[in-house]
Amino acid sequence: MKRSRRLALFAGTTLALGAVAAAGIAAVGPGEHRAASVAGAAATTWPLVQSSPKSDTGTSLSGLAAAPDGTMWAAGGRQATGVYKPILQRLTGSTWSNVALPAAAAPYRFNAAAATSASNLWLAAQLNASGDSHAVLHWNGKAWRTFKAPLSFQPQDIATTGPSNTWAVSASAAKHWNGKSWASTPIGIKPRAITAVSATSAWAVGWAGEGLPATAHWNGTKWTTIPFPKVAGTVRGEIASALTDVYAASGKNVWAVGTARVSDGAGKTASRAILAHWNGTKWTTALGASGTYMTLVASDGAGGIWVYGSGAMRHRTAAGVWSGKKLSQPAGTTVNPSELALRPGTTTMWAVGWTSNSATGWADLAHWRSN
Template structure:
């Protein structure tokens, strides 16, 4: 059970701060690899996390997570941890900016951050779906169809779409004007992610029914109709969970979700006529993205010894192989998200070192 920090009394907060069990250790600082630096963080309350990053430019970066998570002692022992308060910060003109999240529900947690051009969206869940759009000064809620839950927004070069629901209760949404509307899909499809390459070029991936089994699926919308496109059989998976378009227009899909714990076992590339398998980097996890030059980028772990622990790494596609940027001097660091700055090869990442979030970049 978790409760939000809103409404927690000063007395309760004092109890938590006094309790030695929730003291935050000071992690050792480790130097990043050559060409990388650790960016200064914005002010955040103790017990904070950073889980999402979106780079609008080399010096224009959004991060999101939570802060102020509180451990509440229980009479029977142990603690209940609160969700904390949402964190959305923007690094621009050399300093961090904070913007209000209008209408934020009391019992919720940030689940996503999506940015393309001047459009920035944040989402929250679980029980009260929250989607808000940045208007230049604050985030304002966007209208959603009745009954949808767990909305995840994907804004891109062809507009803003979203997937909603969980398990078999799934829906695809499209932003029309100031509100999201449900989109009808081919029967028997259960979709997990969507990307708009262009106004009449939209892809969604997931799985579909095939007799008594389910198989991975991809559907394409040409502005008028949806078409199911064959997908190769996947190793150890019956579904695609993520699709993305790079800044150079390449389309990629994977069976990994956007969570740090999801390993990239299968990686597909759209050739213009078919989906083909590509060998993924060993240790790739979570979000597919690209740098500003159009190369696919995946964060994860690199393994010098196959039987030993991995160290934090960023993998960048180079022709038919992968460039590995390893962080051997900081073995405690684990990446949560990575994104590329448009027009450059610069990358921005959010990571955790022990209990402390860090922002790492290869920009000067």
């Protein structure tokens, strides 16, 4: 049985966040965070509403797209007999069903998804078989189109505001689709995530320089690196301090989350969650307690945000009031949410990812729902 400790998540910062508590967990490597309880929220959970068929031997979801018309897709991959196969699902009512994919999708695994309608879906695809390219796939409501990308550009996130304005980013570059062709655009940072507000406004977050969190803004013509507050005590190492997700409500209301690697002053390094807000003029930040992290952020549809970090979901209202909930966790597993989104036209939040069996290490794709 796990015991949670009450810790002040944000303190001594310039960003007024309201009261929120975080669970203490041991620092581990990226993608290996162990689930932990949220102090004061043990009675409330997001249920696990759908997982892999028992016949699957390893499935996970890495992308989630929510279009304004309420259409939602989840994308990822399945490992069978040592070969990954892509997975695409669509939400109908409250059930996720598999979507048929073209033969051209077979060599890939989907890392991310973005959509503006049922006839404008984009998928960032990573090569998982023999071949000479990664890819971006597009669904126009009637047919699929595959755009190949060189092996030097592995699409890891994607954003779109319409069929003629789509962005894809790799670990060090960005490409833009204008409706006719793709063009490489110098971005100035190593992006981990991207979001687009319009054809003349997009945000990318990640890291740059000596492993420091970084952000960049697209103004319709070029990318500009936007100064980000320095995190005192940041330690350079194999794991960079970085921002991992971004949500833009408008050009003057942008949220980003991530994790900093910070010295504790006693010769040890610990992770500390970062929550950052852009008000149209500057970024302000708040740091979590030692051992915390944040990976996901999304709109709640009512002026607030949901974030995932330190093993739990946390909600911040438009008024700045925080609360926390756990993700339902089957016995003997760890939870690994990869994307988070509001279903437009509802108050329901969805998270997708996978659960890992602690004994076998196998993953099962997972969908969690807020209500």
